[in-house]
Amino acid sequence: MMKDKRLIWIFLIVSHFAFSQIRGVVKDSISGEPISYVNISVENETVGTTSEADGSFSLDIKDEKVLIFSALGFETKKLSSKSEVILLKPKVFELKEVVIEQPKFKKEIEIGNFNKPLGYHISGDLEWSNAKFFKYETTYEQTKFVKKIKITTRSKVNNAKFKIRIFSVNKEGSPEDDLLYEDIIVTVKKGKRKNIIDISNLKLVFPEEGLFIAYEVLKIESNKYEFKYTENESKKLIKKIYYAPDFECNLVEEQNTYHNRFGKWIKLQRWHNNEIGSREKYNNKVFEPAINLILTN
Known part of the structure; x- marks a missing residue:
């Protein structure tokens, strides 16, 4: 003993x-x-x-x-x-010569495929951020300011918080520099919510190289929740800690989404599970964040 x-x-x-x-x-x-x-x-x-x-x-x-x-x-x-x-240490930003132009807010267009979600992203230990690429089109010349960002969340926690970040595009086509100097912190209610984030005060002009809109998970105590699931083979009940909110995704052909795991941007690959039946629709497809942009003049 x-x-x-x-x-x-x-x-x-x-x-x-x-x-x-x-x-x-x-x-x-x-x-x-x-x-x-x-x-x-x-x-x-x-x-x-x-x-x-x-x-x-x-x-x-x-x-x-x-x-x-x-x-x-x-x-x-x-x-x-x-x-x-x-x-x-705060960064010192080198000011460039710019032409100041005031948005008129008289015309709007919406881009993206926000209304067709087919899944959602759950933020666990490894996931940090997902970024969706928006290509510049010449038709945007009349609505070149980014006015609003639309993103759908599903949260098991009330008043969950996450970041919105906007990135430029490098020569390889992946996210590079922040286009903003301040964080955009979004607070969402419990349940499924269609969130509209107004950034018209930033007067952000849509770059001709395109841009990335990213959501970033905040691994803070108030965002934690327990997720339970049963393993298929062992039937064992698994409990894990995840971070709210979850983000709706679309199933698409193009590989326009990157995810960031602790400082490294990696292009999301296509699903190659070759399953049949209800999961067959996922084969060779990519899940990208269900994010839309509203542009204005």
Whole structure:
């Protein structure tokens, strides 16, 4: 009996040192103010989290690691996981000569296939962000300003939050630089919601190279929910933690969607399951976010 107790204590001690929870806070290096919703990932691993509204974060990791801190408007920084206070330096943006033009808001067109969702994306441990490409058409010359973004969510959590980001397109056709200098944080209600995000105040002109609209998952406590499912073979009940909201997707032919897993943009590949029956429609297709844009003049 005494031997068994010693084994239990040894197991508890080993478990304690194998995985420990680190805590810290991310702040602006100039103002000292906390930075909300910073992406925090472990270098070369598929592990990460998001800072809370007050800049605080916690992460369960084994041993000392290198953490990568990334936030819109700040320089990306790498630090040891032993660091408790992380100071991010604001980016200095080089101002370019631009022609200021005021939108008239008298004409609108809607682009995308928002009204034909055939599935939805659930955000687990690995998923971080999905970006949908919008190609420029010469017909947009009369409605060159991006006025609104439409996206459908399904949330098991009330007041779930996520980010909208807008990217330029590089020579390889993948997302590159942020076209905005500030985060767009969207709060959604529980259940299925068609969200319309008005960005007309940004006066964003649709680039001739096209652009990417992306949603970004916030791995914060208030977004967590438990997802349960049964394995087909073992019939075992599986419980996992996911992050609200879920995002509706369309089934399309074109490979115009990229997903980001801790800093790397990867083109979504076609499904090659070769199944028949109800799942046959998925073969050689791509799931892309059900996002529409409303353009104006």
